[in-house]
Amino acid sequence: MTNTDSDAPVHRISRVEDRDRLLAETLAHAEAHEAHYKVLPAGEPEHGRWKASLAAVLLVLAAWIALTPPRWVAGVEAPFPTAGERDRGLRAAIWMQASQVEVFRLREGRLPEHLSELPVQMPGLTLVRSNNRVFQIRGRLADGELLVFDSAQPSPAFEAAAPGLRAQGTP
Amino acid sequence: MTPPSPGRGGVTSGDVLLALASLALVAALAYPRTERALLWRTVAAAQADVETIRAAAAAFRDDAGGWPAPAEAGKVPAEMAARLPPGFSFESGSYTLEWSRWERVDPPDPADPEGVVQPPPGGFEPVLPPPADSEVQVPVETLGAVTVHASDERVLAALLERFGPSESFVRERSWTLVLPVGGGG
Numbered sequence: 001m002t003n004t005d006s007d008a009p010v011h012r013i014s015r016v017e018d019r020d021r022l023l024a025e026t027l028a029h030a031e032a033h034e035a036h037y038k039v040l041p042a043g044e045p046e047h048g049r050w051k052a053s054l055a056a057v058l059l060v061l062a063a064w065i066a067l068t069p070p071r072w073v074a075g076v077e078a079p080f081p082t083a084g085e086r087d088r089g090l091r092a093a094i095w096m097q098a099s100q101v102e103v104f105r106l107r108e109g110r111l112p113e114h115l116s117e118l119p120v121q122m123p124g125l126t127l128v129r130s131n132n133r134v135f136q137i138r139g140r141l142a143d144g145e146l147l148v149f150d151s152a153q154p155s156p157a158f159e160a161a162a163p164g165l166r167a168q169g170t171p
Numbered sequence: 172m173t174p175p176s177p178g179r180g181g182v183t184s185g186d187v188l189l190a191l192a193s194l195a196l197v198a199a200l201a202y203p204r205t206e207r208a209l210l211w212r213t214v215a216a217a218q219a220d221v222e223t224i225r226a227a228a229a230a231f232r233d234d235a236g237g238w239p240a241p242a243e244a245g246k247v248p249a250e251m252a253a254r255l256p257p258g259f260s261f262e263s264g265s266y267t268l269e270w271s272r273w274e275r276v277d278p279p280d281p282a283d284p285e286g287v288v289q290p291p292p293g294g295f296e297p298v299l300p301p302p303a304d305s306e307v308q309v310p311v312e313t314l315g316a317v318t319v320h321a322s323d324e325r326v327l328a329a330l331l332e333r334f335g336p337s338e339s340f341v342r343e344r345s346w347t348l349v350l351p352v353g354g355g356g
């Protein structure tokens with residue numbers, strides 16, 4: 001039997017000294033590997049800082065886009081109703097409601113006790129009766145401003161706010 | 172055997188941070204456009220629904236001589252149902268439709284400085300008792316109205332812009348299109 005195969009069992013390595021030597025070599029080899037992995041390559045710290053900086057820039061960019069998306073990102077703008085449109089809408093609603101009260105008055109010969117007596121109501125409006133004929137319709141804008149339609153002195157601003165409600169051919 | 176170079180085969184915290192930041196940027200870029208696209212799709216659907224209701228109401232008015240009877244928000248008016256496309260609903264995921272009728276008296280005489288609507292001939296002051304048969308002829312005009320209720324006020328603003336302030340108005344979380352007596356078809 002020859003001893004050419006290093007992996008084949010050899011009688012002499014079964015000795016205590018050889019086993020200790022081989023164990024020591026193996027441990028040394030493992031420690032060398034461990035030490036090698038623990039050492040960062042020369043460019044790694046720079047790479048880490050570069051990635052962290054880029055990530056921070058991307059995060060800031062993402063936050064900016066999320067909070068105030070520019071038009072090239074969001075597409076066509078979709079605005080909310082303006083204060084002027086809300087004001088005009090409330091005036092139109094008040095005028096429509098006042099027309100309903102007038103119709104009720106002509107039909108019934110009296111003013112309604114509440115707007116709930118009318119067949120249709122605009123939400124958020126209140127009726128205040130001054131006497132059997134004169135009344136007020138009140139409504140508030142989102143900022144708390146009170147708008148009052150007085151049937152005794154109707155402001156043209158209310159009817160002007162709802163031109164589509166005017167009869168055909170009226171000025 | 173040569174061990175692999177450190178840092179080449181593994182993932183570092185910098186890599187993870189960079190990947191997360193990239194995902195955040197992609198999401199920030201994609202969300203506004205997607206959300207805006209969904210909004211405009213809702214506006215287009217609401218506009219088409221309003222046009223459908225307006226056409227159905229006008230067809231009913233041409234046949235019956237008056238606007239259909241009103242219905243609660245989200246409910247199809249019975250008199251209008253036959254003139255609407257099959258399966259048409261007044262309830263959408265993003266908005267609710269409502270058909271109503273509003274009445275108005277003849278406009279006041281421009282020569283009247285107070286502009287107050289005058290009582291019918293004979294007057295009713297002092298207060299008259301209500302008519303027994305409710306057949307009093309009052310010069311009343313009836314208007315039709317299509318209302319869109321939506322929680323997203325941008326939908327209402329877009330409808331106001333598309334139909335114009337001469338026909339419609341925004342009130343709280345609703346937009347109303349008024350169909351005049353002689354038009355709207």
